[in-house]
Amino acid sequence: MSVTSTALPKGPELGWDAWLARAHLDLWLTVFLLALGTLGLCVLYSASGHSSDMVVSQGQRLVLGLIVMLACAQVPPEVYRAAAPWFYGATLLLLIAVLALGDESKGARRWLDLGVRFQPSELMKLAMPLAIAAFLHGRTLPPRVPTVLWTLGLIGLPTALIAVQPDLGTAMLVVCAGVFALYFGGWGWRWIAAGAGGAAAAIYPLWQFLHDYQRQRVLTFLDPERDPLGAGYHITQSKIAIGSGGLFGKGWMNGTQAHLEFLPESHTDFIFAVFSEEFGMLGVLMLLTLYLTIVGRGLVIAVRGQDTFQRLLAGSLSLTFFLYVFINMGMVLGLLPVVGVPLPMISFGGTSMVSLLAGFGMLMSIQTHRKLISN
Numbered sequence: 001m002s003v004t005s006t007a008l009p010k011g012p013e014l015g016w017d018a019w020l021a022r023a024h025l026d027l028w029l030t031v032f033l034l035a036l037g038t039l040g041l042c043v044l045y046s047a048s049g050h051s052s053d054m055v056v057s058q059g060q061r062l063v064l065g066l067i068v069m070l071a072c073a074q075v076p077p078e079v080y081r082a083a084a085p086w087f088y089g090a091t092l093l094l095l096i097a098v099l100a101l102g103d104e105s106k107g108a109r110r111w112l113d114l115g116v117r118f119q120p121s122e123l124m125k126l127a128m129p130l131a132i133a134a135f136l137h138g139r140t141l142p143p144r145v146p147t148v149l150w151t152l153g154l155i156g157l158p159t160a161l162i163a164v165q166p167d168l169g170t171a172m173l174v175v176c177a178g179v180f181a182l183y184f185g186g187w188g189w190r191w192i193a194a195g196a197g198g199a200a201a202a203i204y205p206l207w208q209f210l211h212d213y214q215r216q217r218v219l220t221f222l223d224p225e226r227d228p229l230g231a232g233y234h235i236t237q238s239k240i241a242i243g244s245g246g247l248f249g250k251g252w253m254n255g256t257q258a259h260l261e262f263l264p265e266s267h268t269d270f271i272f273a274v275f276s277e278e279f280g281m282l283g284v285l286m287l288l289t290l291y292l293t294i295v296g297r298g299l300v301i302a303v304r305g306q307d308t309f310q311r312l313l314a315g316s317l318s319l320t321f322f323l324y325v326f327i328n329m330g331m332v333l334g335l336l337p338v339v340g341v342p343l344p345m346i347s348f349g350g351t352s353m354v355s356l357l358a359g360f361g362m363l364m365s366i367q368t369h370r371k372l373i374s375n
Contacts, residue, residue: 050253
């Protein structure tokens, strides 16, 4: 049996899909991500009050993210597996450094300035699935009890460091990125049910450690009308914007909630409300279709992965992307507490976009570095 790399035709007859494969880019993921990024810039222009500067800034971050995606796609999966423990360890040290040296803003210490200002917690969103997938690679699956406990330890340590910054939204995403990899490794529903039960039992003790604003968010989620002009203002105005969009929406740049400044954070966490008001239910269904198509393509790549590491990593990255969408839309609709998770590729912000596109670069690496196995 021999293993050979997949061969591509040479010459002018190469199509777009073949050229993208030569660059280690997946055709469908590339097309859908570019469409999503372009749509995001259009929505941001409206949500920001026609701010060209903000759109240009976001466009620059999008280009940077695409360059990072292209670079990550060139790296073979075997290199990611070998580097995973080192990347995890280095990111863990950066999270520890944040506690001592990080920049504090609005009561949170999340940023580290090492010549370039960034959030190490964003790196952990990539380091976590990489580390868990590499740890489970070569081990007996479904994982046995000692393996599960070690895995939960790898997940729990950085999660605690992120939670005390405090950044519960990112901490939750990091936990889920690790748990998704564990789930794809065959972690049974009994373990998942036990973990959910343990989390439920820990709600009351954890409540004592929450900051006042975090408690307020939970109470507002349970009853937004208790303080409609204060803590519940965001959710109330968001629901008004979404409902006023109707079936077809008011049209691009014709929304009133954001333009008349009724809707706070309209260009970041609550940009989905702006989109819903302007494009209506049909636009929302189109956006959901685009998101689910991207997630579906990622899961197809996971199924085609040629070893345990590739399958676990691709599956975890795909479901983590879905979780971004689910949490953001859920909190804007008032179905989840507000936790500050952006809408992927739509909300204004650079660090999250770059980390997401780096993850898609890893997915493309898994897809385009596949090998043909022949006798």
